Amino acid sequence: MGKFLIIISGIGTGGHYFPALVVADEFVKNHIETIFLVRKGFPEEEMAKKYGLKTFYINPQPYYGKSLLNKITALEKAVESVLKLNPRTKKCVGISFGGFGSLPLILSCIINNQIFFLFELNCI
Numbered sequence: 509m510g511k512f513l514i515i516i517s518g519i520g521t522g523g524h525y526f527p528a529l530v531v532a533d534e535f536v537k538n539h540i541e542t543i544f545l546v547r548k549g550f551p552e553e554e555m556a557k558k559y560g561l562k563t564f565y566i567n568p569q570p571y572y573g574k575s576l577l578n579k580i581t582a583l584e585k586a587v588e589s590v591l592k593l594n595p596r597t598k599k600c601v602g603i604s605f606g607g608f609g610s611l612p613l614i615l616s617c618i619i620n621n622q623i624f625f626l627f628e629l630n631c632i
Contacts, residue, residue, distance in 0.1 A: 529544070
């Protein structure tokens with residue numbers, strides 16, 4: 509098997525980024541190149557730095573339960589994040605840990621025909 513990249517999104521709440529951090533840390537310990545997606549100035553960025561993870565910045569916004577204007581902004585930010593991620597997801601495995609931060613990684617993997625996994629504990 510050739511070298512591959514793991515891209516992990518744990519953007520959202522601690523229920524998203526803490527399990528994502530543990531998984532990312534295990535990949536790194538096993539010498540697998542791993543990138544952790546974060547938002548600048550948010551807790552997942554701080555935690556990723558504490559774990560010593562390589563990070564990549566995107567800026568998704570919450571959608572559910574927001575005003576129409578905020579939903580439009582969230583969709584714009586999702587598109588921006590997908591476009592920013594697309595070059596990175598050409599040869600990767602994506603792993604998303606739920607929440608609004610999952611959408612850009614999943615869409616980018618779909619666009620680039622790459623494998624992705626969604627770990628979602630919430631039921632709606």
